[in-house]
Amino acid sequence: MNVRSWAGSHRADPQPRPSTFSLLLKSAGATELAARLSYLIELRGIGLVTGEPGSGKTTTCRKVVAGLHAGLYRVIYTPLSTGNVMDLYKSLCWELGLATERSRAALYRAIRTEITRLCHETKVRPVIVIDEAQNLRSEVLEDLRLLTNYAMDSENRMCLLLIGQAELRRRLRMAVHEAFNQRIIVRYHHVGLARDELALYLGHKLRLAGTELPLFEPAAIEAIHQATSGAPRTVNSLAHQSLNAAALANAKLVTADHVQLALAEVT
Numbered sequence: 001m002n003v004r005s006w007a008g009s010h011r012a013d014p015q016p017r018p019s020t021f022s023l024l025l026k027s028a029g030a031t032e033l034a035a036r037l038s039y040l041i042e043l044r045g046i047g048l049v050t051g052e053p054g055s056g057k058t059t060t061c062r063k064v065v066a067g068l069h070a071g072l073y074r075v076i077y078t079p080l081s082t083g084n085v086m087d088l089y090k091s092l093c094w095e096l097g098l099a100t101e102r103s104r105a106a107l108y109r110a111i112r113t114e115i116t117r118l119c120h121e122t123k124v125r126p127v128i129v130i131d132e133a134q135n136l137r138s139e140v141l142e143d144l145r146l147l148t149n150y151a152m153d154s155e156n157r158m159c160l161l162l163i164g165q166a167e168l169r170r171r172l173r174m175a176v177h178e179a180f181n182q183r184i185i186v187r188y189h190h191v192g193l194a195r196d197e198l199a200l201y202l203g204h205k206l207r208l209a210g211t212e213l214p215l216f217e218p219a220a221i222e223a224i225h226q227a228t229s230g231a232p233r234t235v236n237s238l239a240h241q242s243l244n245a246a247a248l249a250n251a252k253l254v255t256a257d258h259v260q261l262a263l264a265e266v267t
């Protein structure tokens, strides 16, 4: 194994793609999150997934929704969360294959009508996923609540999943968002890899890069966990730089000292 093949094993994956889902580690957190999402999709309603940056929220959620039956679910994934209500409605209309109307009221009506048609005529359930939802403006959150509210129905017609950083959870606790917050039926805070999972994760990445050798000493793994709290994105870069430091020193194994040297490169 060389350091370049390790780098290739994660660098080529800046955004999770379906072809790479089978290469992901089934960590306890990812398994728990997947179970919560299945529950949300079954019940239909609003779900909230938060977590620290790089903890694997997007990857796990995308993997779950990519596994949904295309004949039963219409997944609309949008990472564009910085716009206003019109931007959101236009993007939803586009994804639903609707003409983009001019007024906000017409857009709202068109989306609601299409969701009703999908549910009644085709039995297809829409699943709207908004990533980076910590950026959503307050008025957009309020409109999302109205859009997903089918109070006259005996059952919910669609799922809305918000994925965002930890601050989103705090924001939704504010009085102004109480109505939205009350309608959240699944909440999950995703954390990085546990200490004992990190060795498995590194072994998994090394195997993908072509080696079965345990190149990281236990103390190095401990140091990586302390520095990253197990968030896969920072684990990947710190492990990569630590392998570089070990290679430069002609060492066979990565030690805690190599990790300390590498920390300067990633922080």
Ligand SMILES: Nc1ncnc2c1ncn2[C@@H]1O[C@H](COP(=O)(O)OP(=O)(O)OP(=O)(O)O)[C@@H](O)[C@H]1O
Pocket (backbone or CB within 6 Å): 010, 013, 014, 016, 023, 024, 025, 026, 027, 030, 051, 052, 053, 054, 055, 056, 057, 058, 059, 060, 165, 231, 232, 233
């Ligand atoms: N279970 C896993 N197995 C292997 N790699 C993973 C796993 N979970 C996440 N990763 C990797 O970690 C990196 C970060 O993941 P991701 O982008 O999903 O994090 P995030 O929590 O959505 O980050 P952000 O807060 O920046 O949106 C990606 O390169 C992804 O491939």
Ligand SMILES: [Mg+2]
Pocket (backbone or CB within 6 Å): 057, 058, 059, 131, 132
């Ligand atoms: Mg993300």
